[in-house]
Amino acid sequence: MKDGSIVLVHGTGVRMSGYKESLTLAERTAKQAGIATKFVSCAWGNALGIDFQGLSLPPDTHTENLEEAHEREDFARWSWLIADPMCELEKLTIRDQDRAMPAPAPGVEPDWLVEWNRIAAYQPSAAMLILLERAGLDIDAWLNAWHAVTAADPLAQTAFEHSAHELPEAAQALSRAVVARLLRDAQDKGAPTPSRGLRDRMVIQLGTDWEVLVMAPSNFFVKGLQRLATGLLRRYRGGLTDTIVPFIGDILLYQSRGAEIRRFIADAIRSAPGRVTVVAHSLGGIACVDLFAMPGAPKIERLVTFGSQSPLFHEIGALESLEAGQALPATFPRWLNIYDRNDMLSYVAKRVFSDVEEFESASGKPFPDSHSDYFGNDVVWAEIKRFMQP
Numbered sequence: 001m002k003d004g005s006i007v008l009v010h011g012t013g014v015r016m017s018g019y020k021e022s023l024t025l026a027e028r029t030a031k032q033a034g035i036a037t038k039f040v041s042c043a044w045g046n047a048l049g050i051d052f053q054g055l056s057l058p059p060d061t062h063t064e065n066l067e068e069a070h071e072r073e074d075f076a077r078w079s080w081l082i083a084d085p086m087c088e089l090e091k092l093t094i095r096d097q098d099r100a101m102p103a104p105a106p107g108v109e110p111d112w113l114v115e116w117n118r119i120a121a122y123q124p125s126a127a128m129l130i131l132l133e134r135a136g137l138d139i140d141a142w143l144n145a146w147h148a149v150t151a152a153d154p155l156a157q158t159a160f161e162h163s164a165h166e167l168p169e170a171a172q173a174l175s176r177a178v179v180a181r182l183l184r185d186a187q188d189k190g191a192p193t194p195s196r197g198l199r200d201r202m203v204i205q206l207g208t209d210w211e212v213l214v215m216a217p218s219n220f221f222v223k224g225l226q227r228l229a230t231g232l233l234r235r236y237r238g239g240l241t242d243t244i245v246p247f248i249g250d251i252l253l254y255q256s257r258g259a260e261i262r263r264f265i266a267d268a269i270r271s272a273p274g275r276v277t278v279v280a281h282s283l284g285g286i287a288c289v290d291l292f293a294m295p296g297a298p299k300i301e302r303l304v305t306f307g308s309q310s311p312l313f314h315e316i317g318a319l320e321s322l323e324a325g326q327a328l329p330a331t332f333p334r335w336l337n338i339y340d341r342n343d344m345l346s347y348v349a350k351r352v353f354s355d356v357e358e359f360e361s362a363s364g365k366p367f368p369d370s371h372s373d374y375f376g377n378d379v380v381w382a383e384i385k386r387f388m389q390p
Contacts, residue, residue: 004275004301005038006030007268011282011307019043025136025192025376026279032134033381035388037277042268042284071362075342078199079366081180082187085149088173092159112164116157118210119171120150125209131202135194136376137182145181149174168212175206187369195377196364254283258320262291269298276300277388278333281374282345285337286310286319292332293321299333304384306338306361306374311347328353336387338380342370359383 008026010019019041027039080087109117124132124142132142150156156174163170179202183193194202254261265287269276278300280288285308291297310319317324328335336357339346344367349356361380363373374380 004277005040005272006035007040007042007265007272007276007278007300009042009265009268009278009280009284009288011280011284021192022281022372022375026381028136029376029378030381030384033378033385035381035385037388038273040268040272040276042265071341071364074364075366078180078364081176082184085177085180085184086153086155089149089156089159089170089177092163092170092173093155094162110164112160112167112170115167115171116160119174120157122146122206122210125205128202128205128209131198131205134378135182135198135202136192137186137194141182141185145178145185149177149181171210171212172203172207175203175210178206179203192372192376193365193369195373195379196362197377197379199364254287255318258287258290261287262294265291266298269300277302277304279304279306279384280308281305282307282309282371284308286313289314290319290321293319293329297331301333302388303333303335304338304387305335305349306380307340307343307346307371308337308349309345309347311337311349311352315352328355334387336384338374338383340370340373342367343373344368345371357387 008023010022020043023039023041023043030037030039084090124139129139132138156177159173160167160170179199182202183199186193193199265278265284269278276298278288280303285305288303288305289308289310292300292303313319314322315324322328334357335349335353335355336359337349338359338361339348340361340363342363342365348358350358359380361374361377363370363377365373
């Protein structure tokens with residue numbers, strides 16, 4: 001898929017340095033998904049609510065099935081792990097200490113030590129190196145994370161010793177600790193973190209390379225995760241506020257300078273070669289929906305929005321181009337809207353607009369990371385590839 005071009009429109013609170021990172025990440029992930037289309041920059045930078053019935057919220061938010069319960073537990077688990085990669089291993093060092101294992105014969109190493117020494121000597125397999133590359137992580141990132149978990153702290157080895165009767169669980173906890181450390185190190189450097197899919201594949205690959213059973217979360221760790229999730233929201237309230245304030249500022253700026261932003265986007269589209277697909281994030285999606293609903297808009301093949309508030313704006317009558325409830329014009333391009341339930345700034349479009357294709361991205365990341373996950377999410381770009389096909 002090489003013809004035409006993709007104009008990437010950023011969203012709220014994004015400035016040039018952040019846009020370049022998002023553009024590079026999007027190009028790399030799109031290429032991995034089989035999209036070789038040329039990307040065109042549309043960094044509008046510093047340029048720059050109601051009758052709310054909840055129509056634009058993701059569906060079934062008040063009902064929960066087993067799959068949703070698993071999603072919440074997974075979200076809480078990884079929030080916990082990224083905050084403290086050693087937390088599961090630490091629990092294994094204090095659990096079941098009274099459960100004695102038979103002593104090995106004289107001169108024979110205990111099974112737990114044989115297993116620990118085997119895994120501690122691990123070198124990333126070719127498959128693991130590919131996953132690291134896809135996640136934007138180099139071998140130095142791996143070595144730093146591996147050393148921090150297995151060598152700098154004796155806790156991991158102690159976890160194996162105290163879990164001699166359940167070594168596969170200790171190995172799985174170790175794999176999650178290493179991957180969590182990789183994610184936290186990337187976060188600390190301000191780098192994009194891997195998608196949920198890549199994260200889980202790295203954990204599975206380690207289990208495969210180590211030849212240990214891939215296990216479901218134990219009841220020991222599942223207990224209390226719901227309480228933990230509530231505590232995490234309280235803990236990160238300041239961070240949420242820091243994220244929301246720039247968002248509100250850019251939205252207010254758009255209300256006063258929306259025409260300038262739309263003109264900037266239109267100029268970028270007219271300069272793009274071939275058939276154009278516009279991919280717009282967050283506030284960029286609002287600007288693009290407004291632009292293509294207005295007379296004289298540039299012609300494009302397709303519009304993709306992710307993490308966008310345009311459905312909310314239309315529901316409450318805050319779009320400049322359309323009254324609340326008004327249908328899109330016949331000239332409006334094909335539109336795919338992508339949302340994530342963990343992204344508090346994304347909304348569903350299908351119940352607000354008609355003739356919109358919809359896709360749910362389950363990043364598994366906490367907010368606000370979920371709001372920027374789309375750029376490097378291979379599942380998202382696979383769906384965009386499908387949408388771009390004739």
